[in-house]
Amino acid sequence: SQTIHQWPATLVQPVGSPLSLECTVEGTSNPNLYWYRQAAGRGLQLLFYSVGIGQISSEVPQNLSASRPQDRQFILSSKKLLLSDSGFYLCAGEARSGTQYFGPGTRLLVL
Amino acid sequence: GENVEQHPSTLSVQEGDSAVIKCTYSDSASNYFPWYKQELGKRPQLIIDIRSNVGEKKDQRIAVTLNKTAKHFSLHITETQPEDSAVYFCAASIGYSGGYQKVTFGTGTKLQVIP
Numbered sequence: 001s002q003t004i005h006q007w008p009a010t011l012v013q014p015v016g017s018p019l020s021l022e023c024t025v026e027g028t029s030n031p032n033l034y035w036y037r038q039a040a041g042r043g044l045q046l047l048f049y050s051v052g053i054g055q056i057s058s059e060v061p062q063n064l065s066a067s068r069p070q071d072r073q074f075i076l077s078s079k080k081l082l083l084s085d086s087g088f089y090l091c092a093g094e095a096r097s098g099t100q101y102f103g104p105g106t107r108l109l110v111l
Numbered sequence: 112g113e114n115v116e117q118h119p120s121t122l123s124v125q126e127g128d129s130a131v132i133k134c135t136y137s138d139s140a141s142n143y144f145p146w147y148k149q150e151l152g153k154r155p156q157l158i159i160d161i162r163s164n165v166g167e168k169k170d171q172r173i174a175v176t177l178n179k180t181a182k183h184f185s186l187h188i189t190e191t192q193p194e195d196s197a198v199y200f201c202a203a204s205i206g207y208s209g210g211y212q213k214v215t216f217g218t219g220t221k222l223q224v225i226p
Contacts, residue, residue, distance in 0.1 A: 032210055043200065043218045044155070051211055090154060098143050098204060098212050102154040 002027040002093050004103030012109045019064075019078040021106050023091030026072070032094040033074040035066055036102075037087045044090065050074060086110045113138040115203050117217030124191050125225050132220045134201035135183045141203040143212070144177060144184050149198045149219075158199075159186070191224045198222070 003026040013019060025031050035047040046059045048066035056066050063082050067075045074091060086109050092100040114137040124130050136144075142163040147155035161168045161175045161184065168175050172191075177184040188195055201217040 032212065034214075044216045046214070049211060057211075094210075094212055098206060099145060099157055099160060100212065100214055101157065105154050107152075 002031065002095065002101065004091055004093050004101060006089075006091050006103040006106050008106060009104065010107045010109075012111060013081050014111055015083055016080050019076070019081050019085070019108070021076040021089055021091075021108075023074040023076075023103055024072055025074075025093045028072075028093065028095075030071055033068065034092040034094070034100060035074065035076050036090045036092060038090060038105075039087045048076070081110045083110050113141060113203055113205065113213070113215040115201060115215045115217045117201050117220060119220060120218065121221045121223070123223045123225060126191060126193060128191055130188045130191050130195070130222055130224075132186045132199055132201065132222075133183060134185070134203075134217050135181075136203040136215075137182065138203070138205060139179075139182065140205050141215075142206065143204040144175070145202050145204065145214075146175060146186050147200045147202065147216075149200065151197075155200060188222075191222075193224050193226050196222055196224045 005024045032051050034049045036044045038044050050056050050068040064078050089106045091103040094100050117134045145160040148158045149155040159173050159175050161177050172189045174187045198219045198221050200219050202214050204212050204214045
């Protein structure tokens with residue numbers, strides 16, 4: 001079964017600073033990968049998905065970007081953080097069954 | 112696009128009672144319906160799922176029912192225990208060519224089981 005790793009676990013950043021969150025996957029090859037954001041007390045919003053190296057699709061226009069430089073690596077970035085970027089960021093991988101499994105998440109606070 | 116509505120937003124039950132959470136979806140192409148449990152500060156974890164060719168599925172104290180015609184599905188937890196307290200999310204998923212799954216989540220139900 002696949003395992004999703006994310007880091008860092010928590011991050012406090014000033015407004016206007018850059019961001020890089022990393023997600024890696026073990027136990028599978030060529031997985032579909034997803035980035036979600038969860039605002040405090042809210043549901044999950046899909047930000048990006050990737051079906052392979054270099055292939056990124058964006059679900060909502062925003063201040064963030066994603067990249068997939070390697071098969072099992074998915075990166076979420078920003079050049080300049082906004083206050084509204086605060087939240088719990090979850091990376092998910094997809095099993096063959098179509099079920100998505102989440103990583104432990106990164107809690108981001110922008111001040 | 113798909114729209115998933117979930118009710119209630121909060122639910123308090125006495126330990127040992129049953130809890131029911133209901134969801135509706137809008138896109139008849141949705142064919143997979145997972146349920147996730149999220150404890151405070153942790154990741155959502157899959158607890159049960161159902162596919163569109165099945166009407167009901169049960170796993171110990173947890174069951175899920177699906178009514179494709181009415182486009183609604185429900186989570187049933189029997190004999191609730193304090194450790195069932197968490198936020199529960201329903202989701203509806205559509206598979207696209209290339210293997211991409213578009214999952215739309217409900218807004219969540221905060222379940223509190225009172226000892």
